[in-house]
Amino acid sequence: MINRESGVFQTSYEGDMALYTLPLARNTTRVVVALLVLLPVPLIMANNEHLMSIATTIALAAIGAIGLNLLVGYTGQISIGQGAFMMVGGYTAAILSSRYGMPFWFGILAGGCTTALVGILFGIPSLRIKGLYLAIATLAAQLIIEWVINHVPWISGGAQSSIYVDNPALFGFEFNTEFRRYYLVLVVFLLAFFGAQNLVRSRIGRAFIAIRDRDIAAEIIGVNLFRYKLLAFAVSSFYAGVAGALWTYYLRIANYENFILAVSIEYLAMIIIGGLGSVLGAVFGAIFIKLFPIALDLTVVSISEGVFGVPYQDVANFLANMQLFLFGALIIFFLTVEPEGLARMWEHVKRYFRLWPYSY
């Protein structure tokens, strides 16, 4: 039933406390989840592993982006260290699995928890400093973690700084194809998404938002800054650690190059383009940032080969630089034109159709 609201009237406490109070929103969510679950079906029939891997990559990135948005968008604590936190999770999982034979679910949880601890450690400066200074402190965290992991052979597993892991397996079921791994990532993504949506409307989420809007005022109304700032760092790092660990199991290798400073900045770009302070926005941002280079590749290559007859090899170099250039230009464009990102654009669309076709 496509019914639209004319005021929200609930008759039970359960209805009032539901995540989505409108039937329309509930049904849309169900449809989207069902579509995500069914997504591999046509791809399996076409045996298109490439498209499947793109979807998996987006879901993985979305987990990290949601985590970062909890910290930056909701709590207002800037972090340029998301990549490094993912690195901690990734290496923890890889070490536990490859050396101690732990199952993958334990690796993911342990990766998340270890990263949460590291996040708390680097979140401690946030109690004294904020804004620009905190940004620089987390930048230092990124560079220090990167350096330590690279220079301690016990962690990095030697000169290449990479550790191989086996396919994740559960009760003898091995996630050994692209499509099976997609479901593994999808389950974690859905948990992360709905977990975050519930978190931000709870007491904790309201405390986060209060701290973002004005920390001193929040302290006056009784929000314990010490506890909630560190909690924000812990939750955000937990997400990052889980994403990093999943990333490692997905690629079957832990390698620091997947988590360098540029990756941290990419995640910041995701939440800014998607919309600060919006869980859905983080997902939009992940989709946008991950699809953008692919789309650019396709257009530039088809133009150069179709119109000018230049083979791909000759434009590959230009393409990489063009990506960098457009990536930067996009960040600037979104920040100056639509600072609240794709989430806000989505709101506009929804508002338009709420009154459609009688928009007066």
Place this chain on the structure above:
Amino acid sequence: MEFLFDLVANGLLVGLMYALVALGFVLIYKATSVINFAQGDLLMFAGYAAAVMTGGHGMPLWAMVLVLCAGMVALGFVLERGILRPMVGQPVVSVIMVTVGLGFVLQGLVTIIWGANTRELALPVRFEPYIVGPVFISPINLVAAVIAVLFLIAFGLFFTRSRLGVAMRAVADDQQASMVVGIKVPRVFALSWAIAGLAAAAGGIIWGNQIGVDTFLALVGLKVFPVVILGGLDSIGGAIIGGLLMGVIESLAAGYLDPLVGGGTKDFIPYVLMILVLFVRPYGFFGHETIERV
């Protein structure tokens, strides 16, 4: 002991070069409260432009310097006008990201236009080192230091003697009050970006000559964060002293710690030190401390 002298002397010279880059940072932060993550990229851009002008077109040095300085000042104006002014009143993370985006644009742009190969930026300076007692000093380091010192002195005079410099300090102190006394604040913002462009031009020539011109030149910008945190983000004197100190610390770490752990401490120690400073004295040694209490 001689080893120590050598390390300290070279550290000081490198430190002056850091101070020069840090100056651009501090200027922008002081006047506009924007932290410029693209300072390294601006420097790289200037380095590329300088290398192209002296290399391919064979421009004489003085002409290159003039054109470069004029160009970078113009670029500073344009950037402030085009992308920084719309960001007034936006959250800090947005302002940071807009400069990060600017950095990407500059990196993509230089490699699209001029290619990613490392270029040489030759300056007419002799190669053999001067030997002062136990200390070896390479002439190019000395030239860099002299340029840095000249620059720093010029800025010092500009800020204390000239009308515009005083206006800039006033804006840094209190924007509203300076508006009241008739200072055109937006103009001062633009000016501070122009001066940062100038500092980037000087830094680009010196650093480009030292480590070669390619996109790695932009990483100098990352090195400057420990410098400005140590000295205090809004203190020009702090930038100079922080730069010198960081140069010496890096040089000592490279000399004494590298053999122990197998290299690379130079890229590590400054950041550890920075975190410690942030824990203990977040506003640096000379920065302005803002106190907020409930």
